[in-house]
Amino acid sequence: MLKLAAGLIRMLFHDCFVEGCDASVLLDGNDTEKTAPINSNLIGYDVVDDAKQAVEAICPGVVSCSDILAYAARDSTVKLNGTGWTVQGRRRDGLFSCADAAENELPLPTFNVSQLIESFARRGLSKTQMVILSGSHTVGVGHCDKFIERLYNFSATHFTDPSINASYAQQLKKDCPQAIFNTTLEIFMDTITLGEFDANYYKVLSEHKGLFTSDQSLFDDRSTR
Template sequence: MTFHHRHLCLLTTLFTVGCFLIVTADAGYCGLQDNYYQTSCPSAEAVINAVAVANFTSDAFALRFASGLLRMSFHDCHVDGCDASVLLDGPGSEKTAEINHFLTGYEIIDKAKEELEAICPGVVSCADIIAYAARDAIVALNGTRFEVQGGRKDGRVSIASRAESQLPNGDMGVDELTANFALKGLSRDQMVVLSGAHTSAAGHCPGLVKRLYDFRGTGQTDPSMPQAFADQLKFQCPKATFNESVFITMDTFTPFFDTGYYRSLQNHEGVFTSDQSLYDDERTQPLVNTLTDNNLFQAKFGEAMRAMGSIGVNLDGEIRKDCRKVNTVPY
């Protein structure tokens, strides 16, 4: 059955403008399509899945590769659109931004691209590889599979300062987060749902400086934090020596893709201000409570990922031969 959506599609060149499009389920969001490579490279999704899954095992370190790919997808799409600009090497590129310091999974994308170029040269974009790999990471973490649309092209511009200015940070509250996501055509509810990706994520000590030791310039700890939880985080992240190698679990229940993140918020154990504010704010608390239903969360998350995957879709870009650099000649 064909049905119609009104969806905010953000087109990006050197700047972002909004356009409203009426699209069908077959045509997809902003020109994207389900089964996009069915004819041009039938094994594309299988190849990406095989490469990604080969890196995921049951140990905690390997699971971080899975959550890292999901984070990479968000950090790519939220900065001038889903155009694989986060993959580009070079001084001053997005991957050099401080906010992207802990991104992982680049090698997985490289390997998938290498294998795809061997069988379907010049066909599968790096931007689409990120999208498919992120979906496969969710499944590897016991999440529910959803269809990913393809057809994105790769961008040629990557600027660190744009990542710093466009990505949300852990000190934001609901108002700031809502405004940030609205600039990308995403609703407040979608922001809360996409925050559920933190259920399999890990934070790092540098991001906790303000909340633990100088909340809103007071020189004190965030008073809303339970004392035992604050003490635990301070033990992991002592003020004098912030160790970047320390991982702070953002879901206190399980390392898998489930509702543990929202249950952690109910227990007032959200690691960052941006997390806990979702439960503490009366406007978003009802949805947090609702999303503790795993079946509902999984369905809503898949829908939100499809919407996020349409941000700033670049239909006039290129298909990079190497995901780390722009093509020097047309390809």
């Protein structure tokens, strides 16, 4: 349940951040957002498809896929012991989807604070909203290839990123050896309470155990701490 619930939350973010919350990430076809490399690990498409089919059988043409995805992400948060919120409906589904838009607009795990602020500002989101939204990583996972550069040959002066807790870095190196690593291995971002939607993601950052550069930089930079 954890993997699917977290996947639906992530899918909603990836959908909303590109062309707005219009379910364009669900569209099939060549060069759609769904085919973008940055979306290659998204899961939960079948959940939205099944829900849409069930709803259409009762009230055809009324509830959009974008509404269903928003409801699914909200309910997933509650399932993981997070706080729910009121979801306003009546969204319209988008008819256009572009892989390049996803690649160019979604923030990367290698972003520093300045890049993150600029990326979120283009969506009309403040620094505070950015930090709050990043908290959803409390139920997130990362793959070795997304942070491997922090562990080995980080810079001319530091072999390993000095912002990583030393013992945590050693554990990550065991999970992701330099010579060859498992690209499908999933590392939990919140090492305190696995599978619960809580605030411990921020405590992890205070212990310098942020998995991605984009996570740890939120704590290390005074403007977002």
